[in-house]
Amino acid sequence: MAPCAFSIKQIFFQITSEKLKSMAIKIEALRTFVHVADAGNIKDAADVLGRTQSAISMTLKLIEERLCGALFETDRKQNLTDLGKHVYQVAVGALRDFDQANANISSYAQGQTGLLRIASVPSVASLLIPEALRDFALARPDAQIELIDTDSTDVQKLVLSGQVDLGIAGIQILNSEMDVKPLFDDRFNIVCLKENALAQMKKPLEWTDLSDCKLIMNETLRGILVPEIQSQLVNSRLSVRNVTSLIAMVQANLGITVLPSLATLYLPSGLVALPVNGPHSTRQVWIMHKESKLRSPISIKFQNHLEVKIKEFAVKYGLELYPN
Incomplete structure (x- = not known):
């Protein structure tokens, strides 16, 4: 007889896992319940959520079936049972944490938060970077920014070692491990x-x-x-x-x-x-990052921002720009 592809233990864990998944209450179901409890009726909650009353009722019914208990004292949905009060308290906290986590993730992905690490030659670090960072940082109050000013040789070393996200410096010899773009x-x-x-x-x-x-x-x-x-x-x-x-x-x-x-x-x-x-x-000044390193959203945002600001700096400080 051919050996069984799955052991009894594996099958047990698979069945248990599927059962736990079917028992889990989805976060949006909890959100629906909280809206109904706050509104005191299904109609107003349905209007806020943009769903039909029958869909709201079905969601509440599924929660009650999973919990084997009623959430409301009556069908009018005005008063919570003891179970309903407990679920409401836990759900409000869970929704708050979920929404905050979701907002933090979205903000990071959009380059609004995170850690931005820059290494730059001193002339750029002391004159251009502060001006470029002023409105960039103001629009990102939760972002963290680290700036190292050093010579071009060390800037390249910091980029290649992954200690910074972006480098701004002169380059004598192009390195295949770096993605570089001339600025001015x-x-x-x-x-x-x-x-x-x-x-x-x-x-x-x-x-x-x-x-x-x-x-x-x-x-x-x-x-x-x-x-x-x-x-x-x-x-x-x-x-x-x-x-x-x-x-x-x-x-x-x-x-x-x-x-x-x-x-x-x-x-x-x-x-x-x-x-x-x-x-x-x-001298040619370049902006660079490590080719093999997956870039953070905030570093991409800042590079785009700096490339726009450089056009202003060229007029103000007499720099010669490279064509795009």
Whole structure:
């Protein structure tokens, strides 16, 4: 004889499971009961629920059959039995919890709640992100937002490790594990003291003008692939990653540096930002996320929001946009 496909234990559990399912009272049935109890009659409850009176009566009957007891003292549905009072109390709490859970799930799915984690280069994090977040966060009072400002190298590491949802940074080499999209171009500026010889020059500045200057190295300079900059990487005595500290070093006359124009809009008095002309005189800023990571709804919403806001920022701060 061929072996039985299901054991007796499996069949028992299947039958028990089906029986429990048939005994369960559906949440919408409880909602119907609560409406009838609140209204004191079937007609008014049917009007509120948009159902027929016969459908309401059938729902109440099914509940009573499952509970083996009456919910109302009479057919007029004005007074609850002891069983009905208990069911009403439990049902009101269950409906409140169900509706709240449903609202929370829907809100998350629509990008209204959740955790948004962003890593950005400092110039964007300090200037553009706050403006972009202002109305975005105001419309989402229950959302949580974390912002990390760091250099482009670390931004990419945070994206690839999954520690942030979105990264905003420059990219030297495209990584197949990241989905990237260009946002804008930003010009490079030389930052120096007003008394520096570069600030006195009457011609447009080029990278060759920096050959004999004391450069304070930073992540921006390391990404500028021109001989005049790269030749100084090895010999530079001072390297600073933090923009605030970098500007302080220039103020102390320890050298000059190069920063994106966004980072030079509000320099301290005594310093100037001088535009550079020629090849590699702009940086490309990209928005990125990990290709293999399923994105949260709120991160998608924010990226869409930021891409719209960038058009305003381009006019306000002189950025060059990429075509859509």
